[in-house]
Amino acid sequence: MGLWQKLTNNRFFKSIYREGYPDTDRKRVMVVINSLALHLHPVRVPKKALRVSYTWGLGGLSVWMFVILTITGVFLMFYYIPSVKDAWWSIININTSVYFGSFMRNMHRWAAHAMVILVLLHMTRVFYTGSYKPPREFNWVLGVVLLTVTFLLSFTGYLLPWDQLAYWAITVGAQMGGSTPIIGKQINVALLGGHQIGQPTLIRWYTLHVIFLPLIMIVLVSMHFWRVRKDGNISTPVYAAPPEEEEVQELPAARADAQEEAEAAAPEGGDEEPEPES
Amino acid sequence: MARVLQHEEEERVIEDPGERVHVWPHLVSIELVGALIYLLALSLMAILIRAPLVDLANPEVTPNPAKAPWYFLGLQELLLHMHPALAGVIVPGAVLILLAAIPYIDRSRVGTGIWFSTPKGLPITKFSAVYTAVWVIGLVLLDEFLPAGEGAHGISPLLELYGFPPAVGDIFVPLVFMTFIPWSLAVIVKRRWNANTREIIIALYTFFLASFVVLTVIGTAFRGHSMQLVWPWEIGTPEGVMGHY
Incomplete structure (x- = not known):
């Protein structure tokens, strides 16, 4: 009995992966349906949509940056102290005394810049491939909101090292916000937690950065993914129809998905019926 | 498997998704490779390039120029x-x-x-x-x-x-x-x-x-000193932003 067999041929492994390695079409369907992470995907995708040069994987990579940022961010939270007196010194500590501290901080910084760039590029890809067109209008709107949240997440994190770069970048930013017509003063006070940058600003931006905005991001990204599925999965070419062709009623995307999964699972289905997942 | 669709706004279009393939392994493998490449690239960057950290914030000293991200x-x-x-x-x-x-x-x-x-x-x-x-x-x-x-x-x-x-x-x-x-x-x-x-x-x-x-x-x-137009190699470090740590 090989090592692979030993590892997989037992009650515990089979309780996690009921079907074993997906080596038949039926198992390839079931692995996607049964897995929380994989079931964000449909069971099958158009071959055209797999070309890297179509999407460049930019949306997925943006989410991947968010995952990396969460992991490195939690690590940094173990050592970072959100106080005006200690913040800068705690960064020095991370850089010099903490195992992998400098690596994790560098990674957090570069992943944050990468995420802003990837989200902008993802929007540009979606635009130039016309993938915002009906029925995907609202998901494009969600995307614009996600772009804004990405900017806010990055900008709130920028203040935390409490160095000259951070302090004065936030001064410039707060001045911009403060120039809003009519409610500028209120916005300025709301941003700074007072009339000047200080401890209230730091704790406010820290809280937004580590809990509020990431939660908003998770909720909105979930909606974004959900809508990708409900709006008919990844976009595929749509042409103007010549007038004489026969008309077929469109299936709502969700039903088409469920039906397809049922069809794909059916041939060897036997006793168990796959659950349509919506 | 092209379908002709009739929409509320009477737009007649042909949607052509073409051949479909299973997500496992075709898409999952691409995603895995992409994620690993990015993780590797970011790790290399984190090893080779340090995130900036300059002097402790000082409200008395305004850097020139003071720039946003x-x-x-x-x-x-x-x-x-x-x-x-x-x-x-x-x-x-x-x-x-x-x-x-x-x-x-x-x-x-x-x-x-x-x-x-x-x-x-x-x-x-x-x-x-x-x-x-x-x-x-x-x-x-x-x-x-x-x-x-x-x-x-x-x-x-x-x-x-x-x-x-x-x-x-x-x-x-x-x-x-x-x-x-x-x-x-x-x-x-x-x-x-x-x-x-x-x-x-x-x-x-x-x-x-x-x-x-x-x-x-x-x-x-x-944009360099006092936000005047300069060449990129003339920018240097802003005044009032000392020491990189």
């Missing part, structure tokens, strides 16, 4: 040329609202899923990018070097010299340019390419994208 430097560049409420709030707010409105303006499904949608799409994109870049760079240079008497430079100071109130140079003129450039672009694209709605929207998005890129590059790499 790179993705806001386009807006900070606008700040040099117009009223702060316009550059800092109204323009970015309007941009986000207009971006969100795109699918409600361009409502036809035709052209979905195809890069640039039509054969005219790519030429229009290229033209729009060049047209926008020429305008933006030209206006930045004009506002920097236009003599306005007594050593002053810029469009707004010149107008004030001729007795116009500051609002004309700070609000009215920028609004005129920010409306005229995309409008003229749309008109040119419509005349020269006989563009449809999608193609005009492509021109306008390219206007947004090119402005963002050009202004960000100028703000990042060409």
